[in-house]
Amino acid sequence: MSDHSDARSRFLRLHDALRTRICMLDYPPGTRLSEETLAAEFGTSRTPLRRVLARLEDEGLVISQHGVGTIVTDVDAEEMARTYDLRRELAGLVGRLSPVPVSDEIIKEAADFLDAGKILLKQPDTRALAELNMDYFHFGTSLTNNLALREMSERLYYRTARIWLTATPRLDLAEETAIFVSELRDSFQALVARDGQAAADVRRAHISLCIARLNRHMA
Amino acid sequence: MSDHSDARSRFLRLHDALRTRICMLDYPPGTRLSEETLAAEFGTSRTPLRRVLARLEDEGLVISQHGVGTIVTDVDAEEMARTYDLRRELAGLVGRLSPVPVSDEIIKEAADFLDAGKILLKQPDTRALAELNMDYFHFGTSLTNNLALREMSERLYYRTARIWLTATPRLDLAEETAIFVSELRDSFQALVARDGQAAADVRRAHISLCIARLNRHMA
DNA sequence: TAGGATTTGTGCGTATGTATT
DNA sequence: TAATACATACGCACAAATCCT
16 A cells, blocks of 8 residues: 555645645745645644645745745746746657557547637636646646656646746737647647657647747746 | 755755765665664754655655655666666757857866776776766756756756666676766867867767667666 | 564654844 | 744654564
8 A cells, every 4th residue: 555655645635735726826926835824724733744845845836944934936037938948848759758659548638638628718717728738738748658758847847837827917818728729739630640749749839839928928 | 044054955965975875876776774873874863864865755766665664766677768768868958958158167177077087997996987977977967057957967867877887797897987988088079169069969979878788788 | 363673654842043023 | 232923943752554573
């Protein structure tokens, strides 16, 4: 039962919960996370929670300072741009390093994502779009059997996920939704053709375009 | 003084010490690391040490199990090969993503590495070669200003560093040293020509060759 | 099968650092 | 400047899990 041990599963649960809150801006940059308050909320002592915060600090999402508190980090535009550069390259590598053969199951998943995107077109919603984008990202990384590549991609994703949400008030939500759905459509078509590399290239191209859009609206 | 706070600098010191011991096979795979023993050695309580072990577990170098112990992980040949594949691609990216302009200082460093390698040629030593290789790796990542790329490269490096030392008894030490020195020479010449991309390509090529050598001696 | 030895995980009181009044 | 409030960092005692006899 090592995989379902209480300690490990609880750690994963708390880590995922806090990471999501940070990336969805429920905890905007600058928010102080109180160990005691969070421990009380999750029904544990501070000890297991401190380990979660330590990992979030390793991941660059918070910073703990003795005597001050644990504070959600701010997103540095310059560093985020560099991180996006790397994410773009890794997205392309998903198609080249140990790609998973495209199965009917994978095609069905892509179709489901496309359907979900189309629904969002009629009823644009910032948070729903962000959440669908997060789910779709995980789907994208699942297309390689290279475990290290998956892990690095996800680590970088969570580090940059917030920047889109912080910029989105200045972006056009309907337009962003439309662009995302077109990515889903391109990706779906590539997978229908059983061309994993093409699917990865679609992703790579859209990350490039996303970088350009963010740069435009930053200036 | 947040950078030199006692807690943080101690954490970094202990983490680096244990990571080096693991990667240099002072703690071979399967070794049980006792929290209490290590805490006594470093003059702390278990608490700060547990945080270090937690991070090493995140990095995949050890695994902690309730009631069992903290054990140095074994190197899975298949996964290591996949990780090497990614390392090779990242090495090439160092030349393309935010490369550092090649300065006289950098050229001097490369020259120093080459000198150190030549000394090793006359007096081959497994550990000295491994340590020089580790230092040279850090020099290589310092050639990009892309922080995320540096961090990911280092994370992957420490995850694969042990496999060479594990295989080295079956490899020819003199030959391995010669190959490494030829990489240092190629790299030095590329940097003298102020061609950072060429230096990255040299590194990329040698990682490819290293993968091939390891595969040959595994089978 | 049972029990004891050993190890990591948890909870909590205290020490220490920081900011504010 | 000093004192107070409050946050994280630490150390220890105990709980829980595993292994071996």
